[in-house]
Amino acid sequence: MMMKSGVGATICPSVARCSPRGVVHLDESTSSLARGLLDAAPDAIVGVRANGRIALVNAQAERLFGYTREELHGEPVEILIPESGRHLHPHHRSSYLSDPQPRPMGAGMELAGRRRDGSEFPAEISLSAIESGDGLLITAAVRDVTERKRTEAKFRGLLDSAPDAIVAVLSDGRIALVNTQAERLFGYSRDELHGQSVEILVPEAGRSHHPQHRERYFHDPRPRPMGAQMQLAARRRDGSEFPAEISLSALETEDGLLVSAAIRDVTDRLEAQAERERLRAQAERKRIEAQLHQSQRLESLGQLAGGVAHDFNNLLGVIINYTAFVGEVVATAAERDGGQWEAAHRDIEQVQRAAERATQLTHQLLAFGRREVVQPRVLNLNDVVHDIEEMLRRTLGEHVELITLPAADPWPVFADAGQLEQVLVNLAVNARDAMPGGGKLTIDTSNILVHEDIAGDRPGLKAGRHVNLRISDSGSGMAPETVSRAFEPFFTTKRKGEGSGLGLATVYGIITQAGGHAEIFSDVGLGxxxxxxxxxxxSVAATPEPISDGAILTGGETILVVEDERAMREVTRRLLARNGYQVITAADGHRAVELAVSHPAEIHLLLTDVVMPQVLGRTVATLVRRHRPGIRVLFMSGYAYPVLAHNGTLDPGLTLLGKPFSEQMLLAKVRDVLDNPIEH
Ligand SMILES: Nc1ncnc2c1ncn2[C@@H]1O[C@H](COP(=O)(O)OP(=O)(O)OP(=O)(O)O)[C@@H](O)[C@H]1O
Ligand SMILES: [Mg+2]
Structure with a gap:
């Protein structure tokens, strides 16, 4: 052994700098120092002569291999090498001797040491050479890396157990680490990827920009998803690409900063998402189509019903009023002569009752057809509900509990209060019929901002501020087929005579005419x-004007009646004349204008039908006013739609008398227009 030889040597801290061949010279005076240093070294150190015999062992080597110094001295170094690699060792040794530079032994190879008891351990060995008097001494610093290998194995296990493919990259872009999933996902083996530029995994399209992104991330390495909101892709060995979701995080390691990318192939997810989206869009399309179809069906039914009702209305006007005339004559005769006049009087009353019932039905049809004459005003829905609450309670009966939940401060709406009351009554009656054993009826109001998406697929509904009026019952509910047809006129599930099927149709017409929207939510058993x-x-809701009861309805003014239907014209004339008015009549607009020009005295009021052939009522009014600027105007019509204004509502300031009218209605309206100082 070198120390024993007593040859002078120098120990140099940086071995490579001490001599051109990297050989260290020892000298005797420093041998005890050298001994101390050797024993203090953390690694096991074994010195071997050129002949392969062990000449130097430090304390750590004794501990690591389980031999004493004495036992090892002079032994061939191969006793410290596992049997499997022993036969190759002399060859390695001589190749090192030919160029004894300090270097790690067996780079890239798994090295192992063998203990005295025959057990083996993974080792990392670095070699250097020392020149001494006794010749060259090769020293091997041996480190037991069992613990590190175990940690590495654990780390690898952890890596491989991750569900995602993981690729870790050094700051220069080289791949330092991959897991099994990455091998499988990209089709490369681990060895093929190690040391490669990570860009081989990036599709060609994005490859040129990738190094920039990479550098930016190394600058600010916080964990984050890569390319947020971007459609990322990765490239397999065979050149095929797949959509990927990638999240990045950084790891501080001995080799510097390592950025690991967890890569997930999202092909399946995107496909599933696309399929879900497709199905959703399809269902949505179907729903919208069905809704459109339903509103078109209701629209055409409405046109039909409204048209028929309009003609009926005029006929009813004639029937009601002529029956009234005959009724009066018969009543007087019955008083005077009794007998058969009494019976005739009762018969006429039957006719009148039937005509009234027919008028009601006609109005329902008109409402459904959105041709009902309406007088909308700005109102508070809570007031409408409140005004009719008592009436509803009576209609519902004792076994149904009525709960009202008014909104704290509802926005005003523009509607006809009487029509809204009719809506509430119709709905309450339906609810009552659906709760024969009793139950609960809730009426609530609330302010709602309708979003464009909601409005978009409901024909007629516009986005924006709305007041929501809901009428909910705890009754039998409706099957989906019933719900889809419930708004149709004459659709009823009730027995003949119990329901006409016009209740909800009326509700529908009234609400759509008011620019609103009605929808049914129901299922069997769910109310x-x-x-x-x-x-x-x-605008702020106005307080309704009180209607005066005992007003005087007769008068002596001159009225120009314009009506194209002979019977109606005659009825109107008679009704007015017998109440004291001077009446002049015209069968059309041209004649009316002629009269306006030629009549020798003042004409106080123009009472004109709205829809007439040749000249419409509105034009008649304009032309007559030209000659008689101060004249008051009162329109009469079975329906206001669409001539007087859009949506069938009236222009503000116009006064309209709905047909058919009774004597009382006609006289009240005429007086109202004549006495009202505001220009009509
Ligand atoms: N609240 C409700 N609960 C259960 N079913 C209802 C309810 N409202 C309406 N329906 C169903 O819808 C159908 C149509 O209702 P709609 O009010 O239009 O007509 P009706 O009540 O049958 O007759 P009408 O109202 O003309 O007297 C009813 O026959 C019933 O089957
Ligand atoms: Mg009903």
Missing amino acids: TTVSILLPAVD
């Missing part, structure tokens, strides 16, 4: 909610 949305308006 029913009818939800109504009415557009909110800005």
Whole structure:
């Protein structure tokens, strides 16, 4: 052994700098120092002569291999090498001797040491050479890396157990680490990837930009998903690409900063997502189509019903009023002569009752057809509910509990209060019929901002502020087929005579005419909610004017009646004349204008039908006013739609008398227009 030889040597801290061949010279005076240093070294050190015999052993080597110094001295170094590698060792040794530079032994190879008891351990060995008097001494610093290998194995296990492919990259872009999933995902083996530039895993399209992204990440290595909101892709060995989700994190290691990328192939997920999206869009399309179909069906039914009802209305006007005339004559005769006049009087009353019932039905049809004459005003829905609450309670009976939940401060709406009351009554009656054993009826109001998405697939509904009126019952509910047809006129599940099937049709017509939307939410056993949305308006709800009861309805003014239907014209004339008015009549607009020009005295009021052949009522009014600027105007019509204004509502300031009218209605309206100082 070198120390024993007593040859002078120098120990140099940086072995390579001490001599051109990297050989260290020892000298005797420093041998005890050298001994101390050797024993203090953390690694096991074994010195071997050129002949392969062990000449130097430090304390750590004794401990590591389990031999004493004395036992090892002079032995061939191969006793410290596992049997499997022993036969190759002399060859390695001589190749090292030919160029004894300090270097790690067997780079890239798994090295192992063998203990005295025959057990083996993984080792890392670095070699250097020392020149001494006794010749060259090769020293091997041996480190037991069992613990590190175990940690590495654990780390690898952890890596391989990750569900995602993981690729760790050094700051220069070289791949330092991959897991099994990455091998499988990209189709490369671990060895093929190690040391490669990570860009081989990036599709060609994005490859040129990748190094920049990489550098930026190394600058600010916080864990984050890569390319947020971007569609990322990765490239397999065979050149095929796949959509990927990648998240990055950084790891501080001995080799510097390591950035690990967890890569997930999201092909399946994207496909599933696309399929879900497709199905959803398909279902949505079907739903919208069905809804559109239903509103178109209701629209055409409405046109039909409204058209028929309009003609009926005029006929009813004639029937009602002529029956009234005959009724009066018969009543007087019955008083005077009794007998058969009494019977005739009762018969006429039957006719009148039937005509009234027919008028009601006609109005329902008109409402459904959105041709009902309406007088909308700005109102508070809570007031409408409140005003009719008592009436509803009576209609519902004792076994149904009525709960009202008014909104704290509902936005005003623009609607006809009487029509809304009719809506509430119709819905309450339906609810009552659905709860024969009793139950609960809730009426609530709330402010709602309708979003464009909601409005978009509901024909007629516009986005924006609405007041939601809901009528919910705890009754039998409806099957989906019933719900889909419930708004149709004459659709009823009730027995003949119990329901006409016009209740919900009327509700539908009234609400859509008011620019709103009605929808039914119901299922068998779950009760029913009818939800109504009415557009909110800005102006403050006005308090309704009280209607005077005992007003005087007769008068002596001159009235120009314009009506194309002979019977109606005659009825109107008679009704007015017998109440004291001077009446002049015209069968059309041209004649009316002629009269306006030629009549020798003042004409106080123009009472004109709205829809007439040749000249419409509105034009008649304009032309007559040209000659008689101060004249008051009162329109009469079975329906206001669409001539007087859009949506069938009236222009503000116009006064309209709905047909058919009774004597009382006609006289009240005429007086109202004549006495009202505001220009009509
Ligand atoms: N609240 C409800 N609960 C259960 N079913 C209802 C309810 N409202 C309506 N329906 C069903 O919808 C159908 C149509 O209702 P709609 O009000 O239009 O007509 P109706 O009540 O049958 O007759 P009408 O109202 O003209 O007297 C009813 O026959 C019933 O089957
Ligand atoms: Mg009903």
